[in-house]
Amino acid sequence: MDPFSGFTPSLNSPFVSAVAVTPSDTQTFATTRGVYVGAAGNLVATMADGATAIFEGVSAGSTLWIRVSQVRASGTTAGAILGLY
Numbered sequence: 001m002d003p004f005s006g007f008t009p010s011l012n013s014p015f016v017s018a019v020a021v022t023p024s025d026t027q028t029f030a031t032t033r034g035v036y037v038g039a040a041g042n043l044v045a046t047m048a049d050g051a052t053a054i055f056e057g058v059s060a061g062s063t064l065w066i067r068v069s070q071v072r073a074s075g076t077t078a079g080a081i082l083g084l085y
Contacts, residue, residue, distance in 0.1 A: 015084040023073040029083060035064045035071070038080025046070035 009016065015034060023044075031048050040060040047053050048067035055064065058078050071081055 017085045018082040019085070021071050021081040021083045023071045023076040023081070025073050028070045030085070031067050031069045032083040032085060033065075033067060034084035035066055035068060036080075036082040036084055037062045037064065037078045038082070039078060041077030041079065042075060043078045043081070044072040044075035046072065 007013075011033060018036065019029070021029070021035070028046070035043070035045070037043060037058045038060060040058060043055040043058050043064070045053055045055070045066065045068040048069060052072070053066075054075060055066075058064070060080075063084070068083075
């Protein structure tokens with residue numbers, strides 16, 4: 001039983017699902033509320049506004065509160081990436 005199921009989620013609510021993300025230069029996905037990086041490295045992402053951002057030196061186990069629609073293969077060296085919703 002989820003005692004919070006009746007609450008409306010907001011951008012600062014806890015995440016309710018996670019999806020494995022495979023970096024791709026062509027494939028996009030539904031815009032996330034955050035990204036989890038399980039293996040350290042660089043993350044190149046397309047932000048919700050369409051801009052490309054490079055996050056250098058992301059530590060393993062980091063949760064980034066960023067809204068992205070793509071994690072690009074070119075330049076991404078981080079691994080074990082999850083899209084958080």
